[in-house]
Amino acid sequence: MxxxxxxxxxxxxxxxxxxxxxxxxxxxxxxxxxxxxxxxxWQPIKDTLQDDGVQHALRITFEFSIIATLLNTFFGVIIxxxxxxxxxxxxxxxxxxxxxxxxxxxxxAGYTMIVLFGRNGWLEPTTFAIVFAYPGIILxxxxxxxxxxxREVGPVLESLPIEPExxxxxxxxxxxxxxxxxxxxxxxxxxxxxxxLTLARSLGEFGAVAVVxxxxxxxxxxxxxxVYRALxxxxxxxxxxxxxxxxxxxxxxxxxxxxxxxxxDRQRG
Amino acid sequence: MKTPxxxxxxxxxxxxxxxGVPTQAQDQxxxxxxxxxxxxxxxxxxxxxxxxxxxxxQEKTGQAVIVQESYQASGxxxxxxxxxxxADIVAxxxxxxxxxxxxxGLITHDWKANYNGFVTNSVVVLATREGNPLEIEDWxxxxxxxxxxxxxxxxxxxxxxxxxxxxGAARRGFVEGYAADDEGxxxxxxxxxxxxxxxxxxxxxxxxxxxxxxGDVAITYENEIYAGEAAGSTYSVVYPTxxxxxxxxxxxxxxxxxxxxxxxxxxxxxxxxxxxxAQRIFVENGFRPVNEDVIAEVATDEELxxxxxxxxxxxxxxxxxxxxxxxxxxxxxEGRFTALIAEVAGE
Amino acid sequence: xxxxxxxxxGPMVRPTFFPTIAWGKWSLRFLAVSYLFLLIAVPIIVVxxxxxxxxxxxxxxxxxNRIAYSALKLSLRTSATAAVINTIMGTLTAYVLVKYxxxxxxxxxxxxxxxxxxxxxxxxxxxxxxxxxxxxxxSFIEENTxxxxxxxxxxxxxxxxFVGYPFVIRTVQPVLxxxxxxxxxxxxxxxxxxxxxxxxxxxxxxxxAIIAGALLSFARGLGEFGSIIIVAGNIPMKSQTATVYIYAxxxxxxxxxxxxxxxxxxxxxxxxTVSIDFLRxxxxx
Numbered sequence: 001m002x003x004x005x006x007x008x009x010x011x012x013x014x015x016x017x018x019x020x021x022x023x024x025x026x027x028x029x030x031x032x033x034x035x036x037x038x039x040x041x042w043q044p045i046k047d048t049l050q051d052d053g054v055q056h057a058l059r060i061t062f063e064f065s066i067i068a069t070l071l072n073t074f075f076g077v078i079i080x081x082x083x084x085x086x087x088x089x090x091x092x093x094x095x096x097x098x099x100x101x102x103x104x105x106x107x108x109a110g111y112t113m114i115v116l117f118g119r120n121g122w123l124e125p126t127t128f129a130i131v132f133a134y135p136g137i138i139l140x141x142x143x144x145x146x147x148x149x150x151r152e153v154g155p156v157l158e159s160l161p162i163e164p165e166x167x168x169x170x171x172x173x174x175x176x177x178x179x180x181x182x183x184x185x186x187x188x189x190x191x192x193x194x195x196x197l198t199l200a201r202s203l204g205e206f207g208a209v210a211v212v213x214x215x216x217x218x219x220x221x222x223x224x225x226x227v228y229r230a231l232x233x234x235x236x237x238x239x240x241x242x243x244x245x246x247x248x249x250x251x252x253x254x255x256x257x258x259x260x261x262x263x264x265d266r267q268r269g
Numbered sequence: 270m271k272t273p274x275x276x277x278x279x280x281x282x283x284x285x286x287x288x289g290v291p292t293q294a295q296d297q298x299x300x301x302x303x304x305x306x307x308x309x310x311x312x313x314x315x316x317x318x319x320x321x322x323x324x325x326x327q328e329k330t331g332q333a334v335i336v337q338e339s340y341q342a343s344g345x346x347x348x349x350x351x352x353x354x355x356a357d358i359v360a361x362x363x364x365x366x367x368x369x370x371x372x373x374g375l376i377t378h379d380w381k382a383n384y385n386g387f388v389t390n391s392v393v394v395l396a397t398r399e400g401n402p403l404e405i406e407d408w409x410x411x412x413x414x415x416x417x418x419x420x421x422x423x424x425x426x427x428x429x430x431x432x433x434x435x436x437g438a439a440r441r442g443f444v445e446g447y448a449a450d451d452e453g454x455x456x457x458x459x460x461x462x463x464x465x466x467x468x469x470x471x472x473x474x475x476x477x478x479x480x481x482x483x484g485d486v487a488i489t490y491e492n493e494i495y496a497g498e499a500a501g502s503t504y505s506v507v508y509p510t511x512x513x514x515x516x517x518x519x520x521x522x523x524x525x526x527x528x529x530x531x532x533x534x535x536x537x538x539x540x541x542x543x544x545x546x547a548q549r550i551f552v553e554n555g556f557r558p559v560n561e562d563v564i565a566e567v568a569t570d571e572e573l574x575x576x577x578x579x580x581x582x583x584x585x586x587x588x589x590x591x592x593x594x595x596x597x598x599x600x601x602x603e604g605r606f607t608a609l610i611a612e613v614a615g616e
Numbered sequence: 617x618x619x620x621x622x623x624x625x626g627p628m629v630r631p632t633f634f635p636t637i638a639w640g641k642w643s644l645r646f647l648a649v650s651y652l653f654l655l656i657a658v659p660i661i662v663v664x665x666x667x668x669x670x671x672x673x674x675x676x677x678x679x680x681n682r683i684a685y686s687a688l689k690l691s692l693r694t695s696a697t698a699a700v701i702n703t704i705m706g707t708l709t710a711y712v713l714v715k716y717x718x719x720x721x722x723x724x725x726x727x728x729x730x731x732x733x734x735x736x737x738x739x740x741x742x743x744x745x746x747x748x749x750x751x752x753x754x755s756f757i758e759e760n761t762x763x764x765x766x767x768x769x770x771x772x773x774x775x776x777x778f779v780g781y782p783f784v785i786r787t788v789q790p791v792l793x794x795x796x797x798x799x800x801x802x803x804x805x806x807x808x809x810x811x812x813x814x815x816x817x818x819x820x821x822x823x824x825a826i827i828a829g830a831l832l833s834f835a836r837g838l839g840e841f842g843s844i845i846i847v848a849g850n851i852p853m854k855s856q857t858a859t860v861y862i863y864a865x866x867x868x869x870x871x872x873x874x875x876x877x878x879x880x881x882x883x884x885x886x887x888x889t890v891s892i893d894f895l896r897x898x899x900x901x
Contacts, residue, residue, distance in 0.1 A: 001795045001818075005717045018712045021705050022724065025778055026731050029742040033734070036745075075651040082648040086641060096889040097652045102835035103885040104659065105862045108878045111871070112659040115666070119353035122662075132354040143655055151832055155825035156790045175640055189790035197786055200733035207841045214354040215339045216304060224735040229340065231737060232309055232473045234500040243738040250733040251726045258726075344867045369869075421850055424867040467767050468850040470863070482750030483767060602870055611683055614852035 030247070037240035045241040053218045054226060054242060061223035062249070064134070065202035068141035072198050076149025077191065083150070084157040101146045109143055110211025132214040137222060140209045141202040148201065152194030153187050160186045188264070192257040200250040300333040303531050303538065306356030308343035309473055310427075311389065311517070313496065314554035315360075318547045322538055325546075334534055342471050343426050350522060351375065357526045357535040360388060360519040360542070363426035365592045367518045380520040388519035388542050389492070390557035392580055393434035395507040396479060396487040396494060403485055408435060408444045408509050411486060412460035418484040420475040421468035422600055423607070427515075428472065429600055431488040434513040435461055436606075437588050443511035455609065462613040479504075490515055491577070495555025511582035516559075519543075552576075660882065667875035678876035683852045684861060688880060691858035694769060695837030698776035703830040706784025707822070713785070714792040729782050736779060740846025743774055767849035772857060775843040780836050784829030791825040792818070827892060835885050 006012045037045055048054055083095055101109070116123050117130040130136050160183070168178045206224040213220040221229075223242055230239035307315060319336045326334045341349070343362035350356050351373045361367055367386070370376045380386045397405050403415060411417055420428035439457040442449030447457045466484055469475040472493060479487040480502055487504075494506050519539055526532040541547055548563040557577050558564050567573040589595050599606045668675050678684070713725055731739065747754045747765045758764050765771050795818065803813045841859045849855035856864075858881055865874035 001714050001792050001800065003717050004715065011716060014708065015712050015716055015718050018705070018709045019724070022709065022728070022781075025781055026727065029739065029746060029778070030727070030730060030734075032742055032746055033738065075647065078644055079648040079652065082645050086645060088645065092890055092893045094649060094652060095893050096886050097656045099831055099835045099885060099889055100656050100660070100882060102832065102839045103881050104839060105859045105874075105878055105881070106839070106841055107859075107863050107866050108663060108874060109659060111866060111874075112662045114349075114352040115662050116658070117353075119351070121353070124353075129353070131352065132349065143659070146655060147832065147835075151828050152787055152790065155787055155822075155828050156794055158824050159791045159794055159821055186794060187790075189793050193786040193790060196729050197732065197782065200729050204733050204735050206735055206737060210341070211345070211349070214306075214349060214356075215341055216337045217339065219337060221339075224737070227735045228737055229309070229312075231477075231741060233312065234477070234497075234502070236741075239738060239741075243734050246735065247730045247733045250729050254726050254729060342867075348866075421864060423864040465851065466849060468852075468856075470845055470850070474846075478744075481744045481748050483748065600868070602868070602873070611852060614854065615682060 033240050033244060037237055037244055040237060044237045048238045048241050049245070053221065054223075054238075056218050057221050057223045057226045058242070058245060060134070060137070060220075061203060061246070064138045064141055064222075065199055067138050068145055068202040069195060069199045071142050072146055073149050073191070073195055076146070076194060076198075077153055077187075079150040080153035080157055084154055098147050098150055101144050104143075106144065106205070106207025107211060110140060110208040113139060113208075113212050131212045133220065136212040137209055137220065140212050141205050144205050144208055145198040145201040148197040149191065149194035152197065153190040156187045156190035157183075185264075188261050192254070192261060195257065196250055196254045199253055200247075203246045203249065299331070300335055301531060301534050302335040302337060303357040303529075303535050304337040304339065304355065305358045305360065305538075306339045306341075306346050306350055306354065307360040308346060308362040308517075309340045309471070310362070310490075310492065310496065311360065311551070311554070311556070312338075312340045313499070314389075314551050314556065317550045317554070318542060321546060321550065322541045325541060326534065326537060329537075332534075336538075342424075344424070350525075355525045355528070356522060357529060357531050358519065358521055358538055360517070361426075362517055363429065363592065364516070364518050364586075365596045366426060367520050368592065370520070370522060375522050375524040376520055377523045378521070380518075383540070384543050384559045385516070386518045386520060387516045387559045388539075389517045389551050390559055391490045391492045391515040391517075391555075392557070392583065393430050393509075393512045393515065394489060394491050394494060395509065396476065396489050396497075396504040397507055398485065399503045399505055401505040401507065405486055405507055407507070408438050408457075408461075408511075409446065411435075411464065411488075412457060415464055415486055416466045416484040417461060417464040418467050418469070418475055418479050418487040419465055419489075420472050421470060422610070425469075425471040425475075427490065428468075428475075429595070430490070430513055430515050432458070432606055433586070433589060433595065433599075434509070435488070437513055437584050438509060438511035438582075441511055441582060441584065441588075443509070443582055455605075458606075459609060459613055462610060491557070492555040495576075499555075508578055508580065510580075511584070512580055513588070514583050514585045516586070517556075663875045663878050663882070666871055667879045670872055674872060675876050678870075678873035679880055683856070684858075684873075684877055686853040687856050687858045687861040688877070690769065690772070690856070691838055691881070692884065694772045694776055694857070695834050695840075698773055698780055698837050699830050699834035701777060702780045702833045703784050703826060706781065706829060706833075707788055707826055710785045710788035710792055714789060728785055731778055732782050736775075736840065736842030737846060739775065739778055740843035743771065743778070743843065743847050747771070747774065766847050768855055771847040772844055772855070775847050776837040776840060779840055779843060780833035783832040783836065784826065787825045787829035787832070788822050791822050795821055824896070827896070831889060831892065834888070838881055838885060 006015060079098065083091065113136060114131050115121055117125060117136070130139070164182050165178055168182050173181070204224060206228060209222055210225055213222060213225065215221050215225050223246055227239045227242050230242070305315070315338065323334050326332060339356065343366050346359065347361055347366035347369050350359055351369055359367065359370065367376065367380065395405060397403065405415070419431045422428040422432050436454045436458050438444055439447050439454035440449060440451060444457050447453035467478050469478055472490060476487055476489050476493050476497060478484070494504065497504065519542055521532070521535045521539055526535045543560055545560050545562045548558040548560040552558055552563060552567060552573065558567060567577060586592055586595065589599065598604055601607065713721065744766055745751065749755060749758055749764060749766070754765055763770065765774065800813055800817055803817050808816065839859060841863070844857055845860055848857060848860065850860055858877060862874045862877050865877070
């Protein structure tokens with residue numbers, strides 16, 4: 001679809017309507033958080049972000065969310081592809097499974113992991129711990145953010161014409177070549193939004209992580225757990241500034257990925 | 270040949286991140302690490318108790334102690350430890366959360382040997398808006414036209430103290446206009462429950478809701494009031510004529526200390542937390558002490574006596590036959606209070 | 617009629633050239649299915665086991681009581697309403713973002729996901745500070761309508777609208793961008809009105825995306841926990857949602873009941889996804 005400048009009052013009205021809705025829904029709370037964070041100037045924010053425990057929490061949160069995002073992106077694209085381009089028995093079932101992590105109460109998701117991997121669990125590991133250690137946090141983050149990439153890419157794949165793929169393949173391009181040169185440019189935008197949503201969801205995850213991490217300060221405490229604790233301790237500035245860091249990262253990732261896409265588009269002409 | 274390269278980069282990135290994950294710092298030979306799993310409320314107090322213990326242990330044995338801390342809701346903490354969270358020491362809100370670990374076979378010693386296993390006490394009180402504009406004086410006023418805040422007894426062990434305080438006070442004849450028996454107490458509790466506007470998840474969230482401007486009166490704990498005031502909140506506190514004594518347990522988790530080889534230092538930590546030195550720190554943070562020396566100090570010190578006023582009629586959990594009875598017969602799925610809350614909600 | 621002839625690459629799903637190379641097809645399918653099995657089917661098995669461990673009667677009792685039932689109903693009602701609003705506003709937002717040029721668009725676009733990355737607990741606190749009874753907005757509404765927003769079902773809706781807003785936008789947007797503009801222009805050249813163009817060309821193309829987004833938004837609403845625990849009053853049968861009820865059961869040590877209600881939630885979501893999939897499949901057949 002081509003971008004145009006709004007021509008008539010009706011179109012301008014539509015834009016204003018959308019902006020007003022978004023402002024009421026999103027901008028107001030975000031403004032309020034930012035305002036709350038800098039209520040006593042920048043020093044408390046700096047102190048919060050320089051705290052060893054907070055830095056460690058942010059670091060593990062980012063690292064683990066990136067791992068969860070990479071896993072979900074790789075498998076998400078495959079899942080979307082399989083669901084959009086293949087017909088097989090049980091496809092409907094597989095399709096229905098994808099959305100499940102959202103409906104799964106996070107507390108139950110965490111509890112399930114303890115039943116599986118905890119003390120006297122069904123699959124209690126012998127050599128290294130999964131729950132109440134890093135692998136458990138990664139698993140929880142991966143689980144809750146699983147649907148995004150496949151759900152973002154799926155509809156785009158379905159809307160793409162198949163003929164160019166077939167043509168390229170018939171003309172002797174390899175399967176990967178076809179995918180990379182013909183399909184990928186088409187689904188790029190979907191992948192980008194999928195990745196950003198996945199990352200955002202993993203960064204913000206609390207319920208399941210809180211159950212499986214143990215929450216040792218400076219060790220297994222994640223950024224959202226810190227935020228929760230800070231809210232409880234009436235340390236609103238600490239809670240807001242860490243939240244804003246989490247939010248800002250997803251904005252940044254979206255900008256970087258959009259830039260990347262723009263450059264790729266230009267290279268391809 | 271773009272593809273294998275991309276895959277390779279992806280794999281490399283993945284492994285880099287996986288190996289870049291910070292691993293647990295290697296312990297120095299002269300240090301020992303213990304993990305404390307506590308409920309959320311006494312965090313400020315433990316922040317002072319832990320350095321004091323570290324100094325004490327260093328002097329006594331020459332060994333440095335690292336205390337890893339985790340603070341979560343009491344029930345969640347207890348379930349985590351039962352599920353494999355290897356904490357050496359648990360400091361929880363209610364006794365039944367420790368009992369769960371005994372039942373799981375993790376605590377095998379007689380953890381109630383000293384001070385009955387408790388480390389801090391408190392009492393259930395009422396927080397009203399500054400200046401007490403509705404002139405709330407005792408439990409009886411909570412059945413009138415007021416909005417009441419208390420946490421959900423289904424999720425918060427602490428909330429159960431509140432319900433017990435209300436019920437107990439009425440049954441012991443300290444609420445005017447209601448018969449001093451189970452029937453009268455039930456009638457009063459029903460009226461009060463109808464006035465509850467928010468059932469928060471735990472005690473701290475409940476008082477925070479009150480601070481956000483919801484409700485006229487919050488049923489809460491004396492130590493919560495002091496924690497709130499230390500953070501700049503203002504309320505007018507009302508001490509009921511009759512209320513319950515809150516007792517918070519602490520215990521060494523046998524299975525995990527034996528696995529970690531930390532029994533000696535963990536037991537020392539528990540003993541230290543009950544010693545006069547640590548108890549004074551708890552007193553500073555708004556908790557009532559369990560140590561008899563410090564209890565005597567508080568009674569004789571004018572300022573402290575004012576901080577912890579004497580309650581005219583103070584009863585304990587034994588009024589109801591202990592936690593095992595309370596958990597099952599009153600707050601269990603088939604419990605009387607659970608049914609009562611459902612009944613009030615259904616109207 | 618002429619318009620239809622162009623929609624070659626429409627939403628129709630067709631087998632591609634891949635099926636001719638069996639191992640590629642199978643290995644991809646194997647990867648997709650095993651990932652979903654390990655991460656999603658295994659937890660479902662665990663929850664089913666816990667739910668039915670004590671027999672069918674106990675399972676039935678755990679879900680067949682007034683409080684559980686009304687919690688479930690409240691969750692379904694608020695999530696469905698929020699999903700409908702999110703779908704309408706999300707589709708409009710995506711359309712505006714793709715179609716029109718206006719100042720500040722790039723920033724607006726970047727900010728859409730932000731509420732999503734905020735820990736939901738903070739979202740809850742923010743809503744309380746903005747719409748609570750002590751604030752200008754909150755007291756104004758309470759005085760004029762007699763309804764309280766927070767600690768009541770409207771507060772739950774507000775939280776769900778907030779956390780679900782990005783879904784429909786982000787699923788519809790990429791499809792709109794991919795949309796073949798020749799079709800749109802041709803339709804308009806042939807004299808179709810804007811409205812007709814939208815309904816006959818654009819809407820059919822973005823329909824799968826709208827459905828996917830709406831489902832995500834609905835599912836997210838059913839499972840939302842962090843913000844609801846702060847803005848809902850959690851009074852049984854009035855402002856207690858299913859996830860909070862589940863949490864209460866976990867806390868009081870009744871894993872069987874918690875698993876039972878979880879299973880009902882899962883079954884509802886599953887049924888909805890499957891039936892939509894079925895309806896769509898039949899339409900295309």
